[in-house]
Amino acid sequence: MTTSEIKRLFLTTPLGEATICARCGACNAVCCTHRELQWESTSPRGWLAILRGLAGSSGRISDFPPELVERVFNCTTCGKCGQVCPAHIDLRRLWVELREKIVDRGQGPAFVDQVKEVLEREHNVFDFPNEERAEWVEFMSDAPDHRYQKEKAEVLYYVGCVSSFSPGAQGITRSLAKVLELSGTDFTILGGEEWCCGFPLMAAGSKKEARTLIEHNKERLAALGARTVVFNCPSCYHMWKHEYGLEGVELLHHTEYLARLITQGRLNLGKIDDTITYHDPCDLGRNSGVYEAPREVLKSIPGLTVVEMLHNREEALCCGGGGDFEMLAPAMTQKIATRLVQEAIDADARRLVVACPQCKRIEMSGVEALKSNVRVTDLAELILESVRSADHTEATSGGADGPS
């Protein structure tokens, strides 16, 4: 039984877990938002103490004070608190459940209703017309005629809202699509038929409202007949894995799929002469347990020097952009990101490799805040660069036909 399985088994009720809390403060020591806000009421231990106090002897909470509501949503749901909890409390799940209880009582912050409205209207968190989901393809000079949209395919590339609409993340989408194409993968995207995975609603304490989105996406998958779904967004991946209840369908993050393609010899990787460090996204690493696949991919790129940051794998820092936190506190999100970028700088990395569109966006803002030269690159972009480097090498060493 894995630790996370034990933790799932253990969660009783938020209040029960609050009593089990040892009050040691190990969670406080690693909480990225508490590190910035610093008051005890902004810490995981503080929230549990407030819950115990509210419940009193009756064991029931009838009302959540606005101060608590504000603080419980000041959380990136990165899960680091639960990872270090010596009493093995699944704190990430607890915070999400607590948000649900708050929202159920109609006490959620205003942004929750906004998220619900936007997703109900447009089915994407950016409030753009959803039929524009695949516009990123139009920026590719060498996209195939079918624009990656087929009626049937073995693999569904589920792009996700951030990778579809955010200009800062679309480079990942284009790179991954191209890599999949070059590897000969029979894949498709859903275009305007792709709806948000539901993660923003779950993080906003409105998991029930995510049902419609989930059912739609499952129907589209069934219509395609795809047996594998590939994600480049760890939150989408996490959501599908834990909330979709799919059987007989393989769900893979792109780091895992790329590792498979490389093992199968379906990608020809060329040299990249660079020193990089890899950031484990919270929903991929700590919350889904995928640590080695991205490292295997990195190891397979010739010429690449990989250095680890002080905090890596399950101890990795949060970029600050999860759990809808960026919507609430963009300035603090950037501040949190600077700690992570600083670790990459301290590791003497010239490039910070991520595997998440949201991490990429946020960490780029951290780089900007620090006025650093560190480049932020997604693993998919790095792989495409490596494939192109191989093509270039072959072209330049191609004898009479190559340039002299």
Add this chain to the structure above:
Amino acid sequence: MEDKDVKGLLELLGDRATASSFETALYQSDVAAVPPFLSRFLFQTLPDIVVRPRSTEEVASMLRYAATHRLPVTPRAAASTAYFNAVPTRGGILLDLNGLRGILDVDRERATVTVLPATRWKELDDELRYRWGLAVKSYPTSAPSSTVGGWFNMEGWGVGSLQYGSMHGQVLRAEAVLAGGKVVELTPDSNPSLHWFARSEGTMGIITSLELGLRPAPESESHRLIAFRDFRSLQQAAEKIADLDPKPYHVHFADSAFTRSIKRAGFTTELPADVHLLSVHFEGSRSEIEAAETPLAKIARETSGRELDSRLAHEEWTERFSEVRAKRAGPSLLGTETLLPLRSLASYIESVQGLGRGLGLPIYTYGAVVSPDWCQPNSFFPADERRGWSYLTALSVTKALQDRAARHGGRPYGIGVWNTPYLGRVWSSSERRERLRRKAHLDPHGVLNPGKLYAAPFLLRPSLFGLGMSALAVLRRLTVSGVGERSTA
């Protein structure tokens, strides 16, 4: 505190000060689940204001203000102790020191680090290993949460103490702010001496930085686990191992009840629950470890110990910060932390087990061998703080545990408020007089962390406390069908 004082401080620190009761209420407790009606009946635990200084200068200005206005000041960072060491007893100013966190300087040549007081032990050690190839010599088992300044103010025994001694001996220099706001540099030879501040629980001054001696980050580590049918054999082995030269880095023991409590709490472990466990950890170069490990097999044979699988030994090491996971069987825990002569460990454990049998409580004990002569056992039993009356009466068992430790030459580990009834077991009368003299010299108005360490408050004076605890014990016998029975079910 008067409103004008609160206003004055709010003006001084702006948004790093608050008098909001939503916030200040959270500073009324530490890791101990003391029923609020009890703690608030005895003390004014609610601070009037919480302030978060970010520099020595700000700490000094706070203490100058407090001295001028005779306001009590309670320093606090992680609050990871259990005796209200960092909880106010007279309201006043709560000095939240968490803003003073991080490494200031590393001297690789001298192998020292200068560090801010609220730096967590684990983060310090991780960073030292990562960046400088150095490591702290010892750390508390609460290292993920507890702070460097906090451990210096407490007893300072933990993981690595067997090899490197108490943390107090590893502090080379410190900076402190005295009660009147004066900033002083402390060394073993300064006046006042650095030693006055060790184990002083924040009553002598506020430590604002410390210089610690370090060791090279160990090249490798090795973990061994030996099982014993009876605790006397375990003690015998522990004594032999603690006497070895070179010594292991850390030696940990746990009685069979501890493993049972972990299993009862729902954790899966292959550790056998019918034996007592002695885990021995080595750190250093490969050759150092080899040399240190060699006598272990012989000692195990001589003491009828059985070596367990190295996987289990490694599990014991990786769980060294998670002993509290047994809390799931509670959901609360009550118990004692003590310092005990190693030669008395087995008889103490037998005595505790007898107490548990008599009361129907699954009391378990685990701890560390911290020197060739001393160990630091922790004895706990599950309880349920939500069941007010039975929880209150169960507190009487903690006194019974302390009394058993005392009968075996032990004393409480840390004092704060709740262990003041046992002060006579901690210090001789001359030691106590000397400590009081130092306190009066440095803090004549008693503003720094009042109510701790030096004297028991009226209702906790040994005679009254003893009477109260006896009454609770009787009431427990008469009324309780809950705590132990529920836990053993």
